[in-house]
Amino acid sequence: MLNLSNNVVPESVKESSNAYIQELVSTPKSTHVLKRWLLGFFIIFIITLFLPWQQNINGKGTVTALSPSERPQSIQNVIAGRIEKWNVAEGQLVKKGDTLVILSELKDEYFDPQLPIRLDEQLQAKKEALDSYEAKADALQKQVDALSKNWELSLEKARNKVKQNRAKVNADSADIQAEQLQVKIAQDRLQRGLTQEKQGIVSLNEIESRRLKLQETQNKLISVQNKLAISKQELINSQIELNSINAEYAEKIAKARSDRSSALASISDGQSEISKIVNKQASVDIRRNMYVVRAPQDGYVVKALKAGIGETLKETESICTLQPVNPNLAVELYVNAMDVPLIQQGRIARLEFEGWPAIQFSGWPSVSVGTFAGKVRVIDMIDSKNGQYRLLVTPDSGNWPKQLRVGSGVYGWIMLDDVPVWYEIWRQLNAFPPSLKEAPEEGEKTGKETAAKK
Template sequence: MLNLSKQSTSKQINEQFELYSLNTLHTPRSAVILKRWLMVIGIILIAVLFLPWQQNVTGKGDISAFTPKDRPQNIQNIISGRIEKWMVKEGDLVQAGDTLLVISETKDDYFDPNLPSRLKEQLSAKQDGLTSYRLKIEALDQQIAALEQNQKFSLQKARNKVKQGFLKVTSDSTDALAEQVQFNIAQTRYDRGEDQYKNGGLVSLSELESRRLKLQETRAKLVSTQNKLAISRQELINAQIELNSINAEYAEKISKAQSDRSSALSALAAGQYELSQLNNKITNVGIRRNQYFIKAPQEGYVVRSLKAGIGEMIKEGESICTLQPFAPEMAVELYVKAMDVPLITEGREVRLQFEGWPSLVFSGWPSATVGTFGGIVKVIDRIDNSKGEYRLLIVPKIHKGEQEWPKQLRMGSGVVGWVMLNDVPVWYEIWRQLNAFPPTLKQEPEAALKTEKAK
């Protein structure tokens, strides 16, 4: 039918003919039930879209300890040696100070079993040598003091001798002057008598001879006193020279004694240095011998021995075994992406799922989650690891009604964690996930208050 006319005949046909097959058709009951179920499910899904959903940041990590002292540590030896005896086996619980391993010496400088006693003998001999140097220094001090005292006495004696010589020269000069006067008088009398004898005989020959004899006597005395004066003057010069030579003589002796004293002081200082080295060596030998017994630094379990057998050589600072401290303060190292770090603050709640503990997780509905454990963000690292992730340290959440972490947890076990953020509708979270947007940056009131206080 091309329906070219404006008049329709379908109505007339329907009135004239009754279509029985169409009347016999009806909707099945199962379809009605399915329709109702779909409507209910749709209503429920729409209602779910408006339920609150707690945003979270997911991270993976493992179990560790909060403080470094509680983390597994490698026990290392300080000195090189040869393994002689193992005192423990793997899995043993040891106390602080318990011997783990006994080693023997490998350096020939310390082979002598009597080395400490021999070093003490050397120390005693060196101390005796130092005592001798001290006695020598005391003797030289006394010698220098005696020389200085003798110098004072000798100088005083020489000064007195010079003074005596000066007085003697003065006395001899007076005598010489007196004799010179006597000689002049005798010479005048003799000349006068000789004139008188020649001119008139007023003076007899015997008187003239007597005056000549007197003249000879006074000349002889004058010569004698002049010689005595010359000797006195020479003695005075000698006394002055001796006075000057005393200073040089005693200065030389005192300088030599002081030089000997300086040498003794230098030897004493060298001996004290060697004595200090011996004391240091004795102490080092004692400490080294104590290092033959490698001891546990703290209470813990011997987890794994890194060296085996008897007679094996170990180097300085080489790891021997691994020790897990007893009753560590457990924590979780959780790694999150760099884009999520600005959303996380210290004190944020974390839900943790430990490997080996069954759980049913609804990350956005913590109250409906089963088998997870609570934690608190304690530390946020300032630098990332090599994979561009940041580490969070999570400690147990201590709260009434909060389940404690299992005591069976072991270091290194895997953990999945969810850092809980703010509440948003489910539809918003679905929309955010579809668009790959980060969680909201809106802070909780308490977190905002902490940020303001920090600023």
């Protein structure tokens, strides 16, 4: 107040004016409550920012079986055929070896109902022909052995004859020399006689006698020369005969061996034909057993891919689908390629199955409700067609719902390491991947698994 006026304000007026001003200036009670609440929320928010948050990688997938043999499989026929009878209905439980479908033959070469008997007859005929060829081969071998022995005997005989003729030629040659000497002696005596006859020492009769002797020795020499010529010709003939024996028996033995080789070739062909018939018999027996399509294992017939009677099937064409009984369930989860290096085998996963209501706090699995625990079992080494990588997750503790069926949808979280909440918020705002850290130690992993189970 400036106190410019001389008038004095009464005390009552002063008191009433101060009260009014204070009432205008004072803060409402509700505002104080709001401030306290905001302060409390701020303190809680700050505390929450420093709470541990478990990082995770999420993915979608389906329920499957861990073993490939327990997954749904298509029942296929091995041979082409025509459906004659269905022995099962969709949804029916079948045991291993139960008849599913009965087929009939489509190929004309298997139409004959007596085909096994016909094949037995062909096999028996081929065996008899094979025995005949074997007997012929044995006979020809014996013939070759006999010809070889006769060849040796004939050669020995011909050689002896050559030796004899050569000796005869030698003897005749010696006789010629002796006769030539006799002729020379007779000529010398005749010459001496003629000289002596001129001297009157020898008579004319003696001269004539010596001339006759010379004539006889000359005639005998000619006879011995003719004999030598005959002996030489016989020697040549025996040598020719020796050579002809070699050629003759070589030709006979070669022909016998050729016939035996032909018989052995026929034996080989017969054995080949027998093998083909035996193979054909085995194929026919196996094919006849394939007219009945049986269940490869226990399971449920899910869907018939061929309906009705009389429909034809090609080789390896699917007939129906079989779901094995009580498969060991697993979950196929697909995650992005950038997250695969952060996942190791043995990591804990939380799973939410379609049809089971759940409340999931991905960063605080201990307060999640309705989710199920799993463990990473397999990480594919290559990506799938959609560019993501497949994980196989198996049950970790407890049992998954018994009502689960193969093919059900699943949403899962692969649990990683703990970080503060503020770091996770900052990472999410910046779209960074989870922290890349080493795989947890065994003791640390066990502790986290226990907390997740709780």
